[in-house]
Amino acid sequence: MPSLLITVLFLNIAIYVINTIGAATIDSLLWLLYIKLPTGTSHIAREQRRLKLDVVQLKREMNATSSQDEFAKWAKLRRRHDKALEAYEAKNDQLTQSKSSFDMTIKSVRWAATSGLMLFLQFWFSKTPIFTLPPGWIPWQVEWVLSFPRAPIGTVSIQIWGGACATVVALVGDAMGATVGYVSGPKKEREGIKVETRVGEKEGKKGQ
Known part of the structure; x- marks a missing residue:
C-alpha cells in the first residue's frame, strides 16, 4: 500500500x-x-x-x-x-x-x-502488507521476522516498516545536524579569531 x-x-x-x-x-x-x-x-x-x-x-x-x-x-x-x-x-x-x-x-x-x-x-493494518518481497529473495526466517506480527509471510508489516522509518529518519536527522554543526563551526571560529585580533590591535594602539 x-x-x-x-x-x-x-x-x-x-x-x-x-x-x-x-x-x-x-x-x-x-x-x-x-x-x-x-x-x-x-x-x-x-x-x-x-x-x-x-x-x-x-x-x-x-x-x-x-x-x-x-x-x-x-x-x-x-x-x-x-x-x-x-x-x-x-x-x-x-x-x-x-x-x-x-x-x-x-x-x-x-x-x-x-x-x-x-x-x-x-x-x-496489522495484517496488511506494506509491500511484498520477491519470492525466494531472502531466507524464510528473515521473511517471518519482516512480516511480524500478523502480516503474510513474504511481506513487510507496518510495525517493521515503522521501525525502519524511525531508525532511518533519526540517522538522517542526526547526520544533517552534524553537518550543519561542522559547517557553522569553522565560521564561528573565524569570527572569534577576528574579534580577538581587533581587540589585540586596539590594546596595542593604547599601549603605544
Whole structure:
C-alpha cells in the first residue's frame, strides 16, 4: 500500500521533528500565535500586559516620591498601585488558566495526530502488507521476522516498516545536524579569531 507506506514515513518524520525541536518550544510558539488571534484569551492577554505596565509605572512613581515629604501624593499612588496590582493578578490568573487548558488541548491533539495515529494504524493494518518481497529473495526466517506480527509471510508489516522509518529518519536527522554543526563551526571560529585580533590591535594602539 503506497499511501500507507508514505503515511507511516511522514508520521515518523513529524515525530522526530517534534522531539528534536521540543514539545514545550512548539507549545510556546503556538500559544504566542493563539493570543494574537481575535479571541477572548487575546483580550485577556492584552489587558494583562497593560496592567503590568501600569503597575511598573506606578511603582516607579512611588519610588520617586518621598513618603514623608509628599505623603498625600505617595498614599494616592500607593492606592492606585495596589488596585492595579490586584487587577493584574486577577487577569494573570485567568491567563494562566487559559494557557493550562490550551497546553492540555495541544498535547492531546499532538499525541492523537502523531503517536496515537501511529498506534491506530499499526493495530488496524496489522495484517496488511506494506509491500511484498520477491519470492525466494531472502531466507524464510528473515521473511517471518519482516512480516511480524500478523502480516503474510513474504511481506513487510507496518510495525517493521515503522521501525525502519524511525531508525532511518533519526540517522538522517542526526547526520544533517552534524553537518550543519561542522559547517557553522569553522565560521564561528573565524569570527572569534577576528574579534580577538581587533581587540589585540586596539590594546596595542593604547599601549603605544
